[in-house]
Amino acid sequence: xxxxxxxxxxxxxxxxxxxxxxxxxxxxxxxxxxxxxxxxxxxxxxxxxxxxxxxxxxxxxxxxxxxxxxxxxxxxxxxxxxxxxxxxxxxxxxxxxxxxxxxxxxxxxxxxxxxxxxxxxxxxxxxxxx
Numbered sequence: 001x002x003x004x005x006x007x008x009x010x011x012x013x014x015x016x017x018x019x020x021x022x023x024x025x026x027x028x029x030x031x032x033x034x035x036x037x038x039x040x041x042x043x044x045x046x047x048x049x050x051x052x053x054x055x056x057x058x059x060x061x062x063x064x065x066x067x068x069x070x071x072x073x074x075x076x077x078x079x080x081x082x083x084x085x086x087x088x089x090x091x092x093x094x095x096x097x098x099x100x101x102x103x104x105x106x107x108x109x110x111x112x113x114x115x116x117x118x119x120x121x122x123x124x125x126x127x128x129x130x
Contacts, residue, residue, distance in 0.1 A: 003086040008063045025093030033058045033075050036082035053112035
């Protein structure tokens with residue numbers, strides 16, 4: 001199927017997509033961030049994807065085209081390494097209820113939440129005065 005429209009709504013954290021066959025979907029930033037196609041989320045080998053928790057309030061920063069096949073999305077938590085192909089976005093659109101429920105179930109099983117822990121990690125720079 002051919003993607004005919006894609007709009008990032010930063011204020012509401014929604015990626016609206018439309019295909020030529022009439023399928024329209026609104027994909028949340030949280031769904032896309034927690035299911036990013038990046039190796040950071042999908043893993044670097046065999047095994048289950050990494051559980052990405054605490055992203056209830058994640059938002060979009062920008063979206064950049066990648067060739068004629070997808071987009072790179074930058075999220076406001078700094079994640080920007082996933083390239084979302086049109087095919088992947090279609091799968092998200094068709095299966096978002098199933099994917100979302102599986103995600104909620106996994107959070108519950110692993111004792112994690114959608115809420116942000118509030119912990120922030122910062123790079124430590126060397127002290128120039130020494």
